[in-house]
Amino acid sequence: MSLLTEVDALPAPRADRVAPHRYRVVAGRVLAVSEPGHWAFLSAPEYREYLAGLPDAHPRFDELRVKGFLAQYLDFDRLAADAMEGSLLSWEGSHRLVLTLARGRARMSPDTLREAVDFAFTIPGPAVCLELVAADPEAVWPLARFAAEYAARRSEWNGRRSRLWLRTPALPPARRADEYARVGLGLALVRDAAAAPGLGVAAARFSAAAAERAAPASRLVLTWSPKARSAPIWASALRAAGFGSALVSPEAPTTLAQVPAFAAFYAAFLDAAVSDGPPLREEWAAAALRRLPPEGGRPREERGGPLPGVDVSGELCAAPDGTLFASERGAASPDAQGGIGALGALGTTAWEELAAKEGVRALLAAAEGDHHPLCSQCAYKPACTVAPSRHLAAQGTYWGNLPLSPACGAQMAALDALFARLADDSLRESLLGWADSWSLL
Numbered sequence: 534m535s536l537l538t539e540v541d542a543l544p545a546p547r548a549d550r551v552a553p554h555r556y557r558v559v560a561g562r563v564l565a566v567s568e569p570g571h572w573a574f575l576s577a578p579e580y581r582e583y584l585a586g587l588p589d590a591h592p593r594f595d596e597l598r599v600k601g602f603l604a605q606y607l608d609f610d611r612l613a614a615d616a617m618e619g620s621l622l623s624w625e626g627s628h629r630l631v632l633t634l635a636r637g638r639a640r641m642s643p644d645t646l647r648e649a650v651d652f653a654f655t656i657p658g659p660a661v662c663l664e665l666v667a668a669d670p671e672a673v674w675p676l677a678r679f680a681a682e683y684a685a686r687r688s689e690w691n692g693r694r695s696r697l698w699l700r701t702p703a704l705p706p707a708r709r710a711d712e713y714a715r716v717g718l719g720l721a722l723v724r725d726a727a728a729a730p731g732l733g734v735a736a737a738r739f740s741a742a743a744a745e746r747a748a749p750a751s752r753l754v755l756t757w758s759p760k761a762r763s764a765p766i767w768a769s770a771l772r773a774a775g776f777g778s779a780l781v782s783p784e785a786p787t788t789l790a791q792v793p794a795f796a797a798f799y800a801a802f803l804d805a806a807v808s809d810g811p812p813l814r815e816e817w818a819a820a821a822l823r824r825l826p827p828e829g830g831r832p833r834e835e836r837g838g839p840l841p842g843v844d845v846s847g848e849l850c851a852a853p854d855g856t857l858f859a860s861e862r863g864a865a866s867p868d869a870q871g872g873i874g875a876l877g878a879l880g881t882t883a884w885e886e887l888a889a890k891e892g893v894r895a896l897l898a899a900a901e902g903d904h905h906p907l908c909s910q911c912a913y914k915p916a917c918t919v920a921p922s923r924h925l926a927a928q929g930t931y932w933g934n935l936p937l938s939p940a941c942g943a944q945m946a947a948l949d950a951l952f953a954r955l956a957d958d959s960l961r962e963s964l965l966g967w968a969d970s971w972s973l974l
């Protein structure tokens with residue numbers, strides 16, 4: 534089985550004219566993607582002309598030269614810089630630390646929580662991102678407030694920005710909105726896309742309070758399921774509640790058979806998000822775009838960053854007892870304690886020790902696209918990574934079997950939907966703006 538696409542009657546590429554790249558048929562056009570992730574849409578005849586050796590006077594010549602698709606103009610210094618920027622070689626540290634404040638009857642102690650915040654500030658990177666997780670936000674409110682206030686103090690001490698969200702499926706009472714904003718704690722609400730949005734006035738209070746005090750903005754983590762309500766319903770509920778950001782992660786499909794329904798929902802959500810109305814961004818698409826070089830010289834503070842949920846590079850997770858795991862998903866797996874994703878404990882394991890751990894090395898190797906035959910041929914490789922723990926959950930191996938993987942299928946479908954819209958001149962700028970404005974998700 535191949536998930537790759539083909540164009541008929543392609544000539545043999547001229548090695549002296551055609552730079553290494555991959556292609557994929559998207560929205561009836563040929564999407565060419567260079568090794569560092571520059572991309573261009575061509576018609577099938579244009580792509581054939583390109584492979585045969587594009588004449589200097591061709592209308593696409595300059596664009597393809599600037600983007601590094603012409604072998605005779607390859608800028609090896611720039612290629613090396615692009616390769617550095619987009620690879621693990623310039624990885625600074627895990628993107629966020631997930632703190633499970635409560636699970637069942639287990640509750641994180643204040644001492645462990647303080648150690649967790651201290652640990653987060655030892656992870657290199659432009660800013661510190663903490664995501665606190667609990668099913669009942671009121672039960673953990675004193676802990677969450679302490680984490681936010683302590684992180685703010687640490688930010689003052691050493692000048693590093695920090696951002697915190699409390700991720701919970703239960704909307705806290707509206708009277709807490711001002712307190713969340715005052716301590717700089719954002720609300721990340723989790724919803725099953727099959728349920729009624731149920732955001733309403735209380736959710737809007739949190740958005741308004743956060744905007745007033747420049748606290749982290751409210752976000753929605755939307756979990757797709759086969760009975761999901763329509764995507765535009767969700768988009769309008771988000772806008773009504775003042776939420777400007779939602780993560781519709783391609784995590785949810787658990788079988789390949791579910792992928793087409795997920796893909797339809799995801800595409801409809803992108804369409805609703807870029808339609809007229811208050812700004813609304815889909816975070817997974819923003820993160821994928823951010824892995825690619827900026828288009829057309831667009832300014833961007835920093836490039837790269839992993840996709841949400843990828844073990845070690847994207848996140849680390851601390852359990853209520855302070856055990857450190859490679860990811861939240863990994864921490865929840867039945868064999869987590871003895872698995873390669875168990876990395877030590879807060880208070881005794883230093884960030885600097887992680888790189889020497891076999892588990893960390895194995896997970897980084899398993900996530901690397903060049904190590905997978907299908908990814909190494911896929912046009913989406915520069916934008917895409919499947920979390921090894923996701924492979925483990927779906928297919929019983931950290932490495933995964935990509936041609937049969939629902940994770941690969943869902944991410945390929947999400948990227949097809951995203952790039953199909955990038956091919957549309959009227960949508961491209963809005964979508965690229967998501968990556969430019971992306972901040973610490």
Ligand code: SF4
Pocket residue numbers: 902905907908909911912913914917918919935940941942944945
């Ligand atoms: S995991 Fe991503 S890069 Fe790899 S084949 Fe699937 S879509 Fe392509």
